[in-house]
Every structure is written in structure tokens, then in C-alpha cells.
Amino acid sequence: MKWALRLLGLALLIGPILIAFGMNNWDLKAAVIPSEDEISQVTGQITGIFGDGFSQDTFTIGNPTVIGTNVILPITFKSPLSVPIRINDISVTVVDQGTTLGQLNLEEGVDVPVDGTVSFDLVGTYSGPMPSDPQIGGMNLNIEVYGVTVQVNMGMEEG
């Protein structure tokens, strides 16, 4: 009985190793690591998230509205991503002939469906003289994908 129990313990230890190797034509690599099919599905899923990536069509910036000291800049975001995301924050820096005028920010987060298009306003205040050639000098984007936060700081030459 003692030996039978020891053999049972040994069989339960060695058995799965032999079966796994046998299932994979005695290929050590195939038995130990996940199949190439599974790995390519995962990498496909990851690259698929970013689709064609961000381009000039991703953001469409409308004409700003000024009411008193409040500045409202309408933005249309066309998601290139194949997963739903949440835009936590967008802030743009407005410059005029090399001088920073101020920042416009998203007031509250926006949910964007897969390949969806959403419109929202960036708001800020400005009380100086009327700028002659206002441009967007830079943009900070904070998005959430699968609970992972991605923060992108983009410098822009032209608004």
C-alpha cells in the first residue's frame, strides 16, 4: 500500500508533464509557452486598439466663442481606437505670436464609443487685448483605455 500511494503521487506529478509533451509532439517550447495562435491574437488585440493611430482628422477644432471673459472652443473628436475610451482631460495652450494667452480645459470627462465621434467644448477665461493671430501651441490629452491611463503631451506648430 505504501508503494501504491507513492506511485500514485509520482504518477500525478509526472503524468501531466508526459501528456503535455505528447500533446505537442514532444516539443518543449510548444508544451511550456502559450500557442503562437494565442499570442498573435493578443498582439492583434493590442495593435487593434490603436487602429490607424491619431492623425490630423482625429481632432477638428471649431471657431472659438468669446462671451465676456469666457472663451469656448468647440472640439470634435473622431476616435481611431477600436475600444471604448474615456477622455479624462484635454487642455490646450493658446498662444499669440509667441506669447501664451492661457489654457482651455475640458470641464468634465467624455465617454467615446468604439470608432465613435464626440463633440465637446474646451473652456477658459481671457481678459487681455484681442489677439491678432491666436494659435494652439500645445495640447495635453489624458485618456483611459481598459482602466489604464495614457497621457499624451503634444506640441503644435500650428493651430
Place this chain on the structure above:
Amino acid sequence: MNSEMKSPRSVNFLGLIAGVLMIALPFLGPWWIAKVGTGAIEIALSPFDMSISVLGQQIQSDIVALFLLAEAIAMIIAGVFMVLASVAPRSWWSKRLFRFGVMKPFWAVVILIILVVAGAFVVNNILPSFLSNMVSGTGASIQLEVPYLVGTANSVIQAGSQIMITAPINLSLAMPFWVAVAVAVLGIAARINHRKYTKQTDGKV
């Protein structure tokens, strides 16, 4: 035969309860769960099953899956042996069947903790430098911070000054782990309790 019938029927109740719970253990679900973000990466681990999901896509290793299946079968067999040994603790085979599985839950708990802590050590101390070497020259830096068994932390991947990715990591022990700890304690208590039957048996022999 007559003397057996006259003697009061004895049962090692601690062993009986531990045995029944050992049979149930493989069916209770994961003991330890790791989550990165909300569904970015999910790992559910027990000595009987391991599930790794990346963006909802399952990946698994044949050898690990079969090894864990064998562990589940071994735990069930050990549980059945514990039940048999506990209901007939004075039989000649009781001691052997009892010893086959009594410490299995204890070692399962200990090995799981060692594996998780070792995995966290590798991710915290070895993986960042390995990954940083892979992306050297791109201006990227990788700071991985993983709790050692339970807790929450943030891992940060910085690509130059333009992109920063922050991944919240949450590690937790699930209820089946605590059931396993209880079974391990019960098993040790049952083992001590079982000695009184085997001593009596040895004394008769």
C-alpha cells in the same frame, strides 16, 4: 470481529471535515486575483487552475494547465483518502491514507504564497531593467510597482516627455484562499488528533 463490534465506533471528526473541504477546494475558484486596469490584464490563480486574460483574450500553457489539473485530482483523491481514514481511524490502512493527503492544503497555501511573492519580486526588481534594456535608446523608462501579495499600486511607462502610461494594479486574495488556510489548519489539527488512534492501534499490535 466481535471485539470490533463491541468497541465504540470512533471517527476523527477533524479529519472528516478537512477531507470533505479538501474535495471541495478545487471547485471553489481562484485563490489570488491580479488585475491591471479594468480588464487590461487579469490573472486568476489557484493551485488547481490558472487563468490569464489580456484584453479579454485568454492565454494558457498546456503543461501548466495539465499540471494544475493533476493537482486538482490529487487534492480530491487526498480528500477522499482523508474521509476514509477518518471514518475508520483504527484500521490498518488508515494511517497511510491519512498521511497521503493531510499536508496537501498546507503546502498548497505555502507554495502559492511563495510563487506570488517570487513573481512580484521578479516584476519589481528584474523585469524593469530587462525591459529598459529592450527599449534603450528610445527615451522610454519603465517603473513597475507591484504589491507583494495583496494591495494596489501604479506602474508607469514613460516614453520620452510626450507619453506616459499609468496602469493601476490590484492584487487580492479571494475567499477560497482563506478556506484553504482553514483546511490546512484543520488538517494539521486532524493529524495531531489522528495520532491517538494510531498509537492505540500500534499498542494493540
